[in-house]
Amino acid sequence: MDVVEKFRLKFRISNDLYRCLLCEFFCTGLLVFGGTTTSAQYVLSKGTQGSWINVNLGWGFALVMAVYAGYNISGSHLNPAVSLFLWTMGRLSGVRCILYSIVQILGGFCASFFTWVLYYDALNAYDGGTRMVEGELATAGIFSTYPKAFLSVGGGIADQVIGTAYLCICVCMVTDKRNKIPQHLQPLIIGFIVVQIGICAGMNGYAINTARDLGPRLFTLCAGWGWGTFSYNNYKWFWIPTFCPLVGGVLGAWIYQFFLGI
Amino acid sequence: MDVVEKFRLKFRISNDLYRCLLCEFFCTGLLVFGGTTTSAQYVLSKGTQGSWINVNLGWGFALVMAVYAGYNISGSHLNPAVSLFLWTMGRLSGVRCILYSIVQILGGFCASFFTWVLYYDALNAYDGGTRMVEGELATAGIFSTYPKAFLSVGGGIADQVIGTAYLCICVCMVTDKRNKIPQHLQPLIIGFIVVQIGICAGMNGYAINTARDLGPRLFTLCAGWGWGTFSYNNYKWFWIPTFCPLVGGVLGAWIYQFFLGI
């Protein structure tokens, strides 16, 4: 029996709920760390060490790792939209759905801290120490999403709903047992979906995940970017990537059931 | 028995033909949605959030998802050229071949609608509300294909026939049981083929699929781009990506059988 086994026996968590919450927290953190560092490198290197395809692959592979890490423990939802549609299907209790969502957002918050540490020198070299939400040298977009100037509120809602619906249609399809995709390949294909969404629907908003957006947004609020993170566009943006993915997720999951499940 | 099971039992479609048509409709829609949104992001972001490799990967992964979604139901042809060559091999009835082709084109039409909604604000920001088929600010190319200026009619025909033949040689090869590629990997490899075709033969025309081209073309006709979508180049283009893939598909499938099937 090696050191790891002893360690495991000693600290083993017997409570399944605690174990799942710890797992959702850690894996959402892995996803958000891998993703926000990707965005950071893209922005801070001014494109010399990152192009748009890098951003897409970075978020995609970050998800691949995060899903592999926890899919045998909690199922690696990593996204309140996923937890919610599983609840509407009766596959997750309401209490768990809420708790999962909370720790997912917490995970996103903590991961943002490590991204901030890793790129602290680079952030200062880029913006001279003045953290900004808008303008040429804005860096808030590294952590959470801010829309293009032309996007209307209606367009933002449509974007997040359709984007998350597409994500959840594909997630349902990959995990549908009748499609016989081996479990060890599912995280890889789910990662490809996220690469695909970045390529095809990453221009307007690109959040499609409440935890990925709200967690880092709260972090930027605390770490010096100020209220602008929430007041952006007269408070007409921040709630769109927070709530619309939830609607889109449920919609997408049931569209899949309607068209292909039956 | 959970909510999904109950839902499935209630709405179950017992008729195999209806089920397959619904599946071909939905999956071709998934493909065309994933692909045209990719093209939209590439064009509308003026290349800042999309380069040519993104376009190739976007169409490729869109196909991966669309094939996975339906290959256990209808076989996920998603392309009249594929349905047609299966008919020439006696593996699909003539009636099904025609019905499949119609719902595939319909799926392409409906998917274009969602792409149009998702990028409505971005389209207006790009062209100021004037939808154009030709010129600097043309956006019709997001939905269906328009050839390079130098391409002659003969060159266009050769392009579509050779391109679709290459596609169908590879599709036959991947699905050939004697090659022992596990069924759960086939959609992935078919997606790589489409990435490859975009890289190697995407310059002239890039349609190689009647449903992917004609469906969105009909949508642009209705949604404000006008008759130019069909009259482009004095009516010397639109029928090339409509009919030539059918010829190329049959040719490619039988070339495979001739060289490697025997």
Next chain:
Amino acid sequence: MDVVEKFRLKFRISNDLYRCLLCEFFCTGLLVFGGTTTSAQYVLSKGTQGSWINVNLGWGFALVMAVYAGYNISGSHLNPAVSLFLWTMGRLSGVRCILYSIVQILGGFCASFFTWVLYYDALNAYDGGTRMVEGELATAGIFSTYPKAFLSVGGGIADQVIGTAYLCICVCMVTDKRNKIPQHLQPLIIGFIVVQIGICAGMNGYAINTARDLGPRLFTLCAGWGWGTFSYNNYKWFWIPTFCPLVGGVLGAWIYQFFLGI
């Protein structure tokens, strides 16, 4: 029994040698067609529809398809260097090694013809109908390789020998039964090797395959590019990508056996 089965029975080739030669011919053709069209799109679109990563992925995926197509028939050598090192290991007869090499080069020749047809209009639009080997508008590099100006003869030999050795070390590793890589994944991983070689050693020469270089070179000689295809750099280049891969292949295969086979 469907149409394909009947067709197969009628035209079945009972002679294993003929079958393998037809397979090597066709699959090398698939590889060279997929690869040279990739190069053509990269050159003729002046980089707007192809960057260096596209070229690498294009050749890589072309090889993936070509290897899948024939690995259950002839083993898909597709490269005289591979046939030769298998002969030195006593796994292929000398006669087969020579015949395979000839049909591989023939396959490369014929595939170049289809690339030429597909891009005939684009070639004329690019060079105005004057096929050139050197200069700003040179297009011979689409088909076969021409070195960078700074490359000496010794550097070219080192490049081809080391590059092909790296390729064959990896090919031996992937196909080594003790590494237990499932046969259906091997073509994919071999394709990744070729992507890798394009990324890491594609700058000097990038041939690493006699059939891929000599076949298309003979085609350009016939199709209007003239003797310059062989006389380039005072006849100090064309034989390097023709013969050096053979040396590198044998060297690499035995290096693998020496370091890891034992």
Next chain:
Amino acid sequence: MDVVEKFRLKFRISNDLYRCLLCEFFCTGLLVFGGTTTSAQYVLSKGTQGSWINVNLGWGFALVMAVYAGYNISGSHLNPAVSLFLWTMGRLSGVRCILYSIVQILGGFCASFFTWVLYYDALNAYDGGTRMVEGELATAGIFSTYPKAFLSVGGGIADQVIGTAYLCICVCMVTDKRNKIPQHLQPLIIGFIVVQIGICAGMNGYAINTARDLGPRLFTLCAGWGWGTFSYNNYKWFWIPTFCPLVGGVLGAWIYQFFLGI
């Protein structure tokens, strides 16, 4: 019994330690060769035949090949940080840990020699024969890492520790038997991790491997780049990518055990 079998019988190494050391030496060499040639092509072609995504994919695929090559012999650590965390878990003896690290660094040294041969002409064409560590025409960065100007010592340490921790969290996750990832897919996914780290944390330093950095650094010291390779930034850099990955590796491996192992 073919030629290879005879060769194997004759030269078979019965001592497991020698076999493992030879394997670690050769496979680390494969990794460093594939990686440094990638960097060389990126730098020496001035970006025309390599963008940042090529560099990421090049290092990633180089690792894929190197891991496949040796994971059935020595386990393909290829990185003193990996050997060290396995020692802290009681899965590798201390003597082996030290010997592995030495041959890994040696492998990195020898591989750099072949990179140097392959790009000898290109290096001279680029810098006119004057090997430099700093400045416009610096080429030392092809072999080992040099930080961005803005990076402080603390930032460099944080970068290497966090980066290697992320690597080792993912390596532990992929190789954890309870995650049931088939052994033949593990090298591929570990390669994707390295692609991901290049995309998300490759901007500051990008070493995350003592052997990958120290081996080539020693080579550049000997091959004409001079003491600048170690004295860079007043001796405030070279030891960071040498020692910090060791700390990060152990940290990451135990973080994984703490959050997901239990």
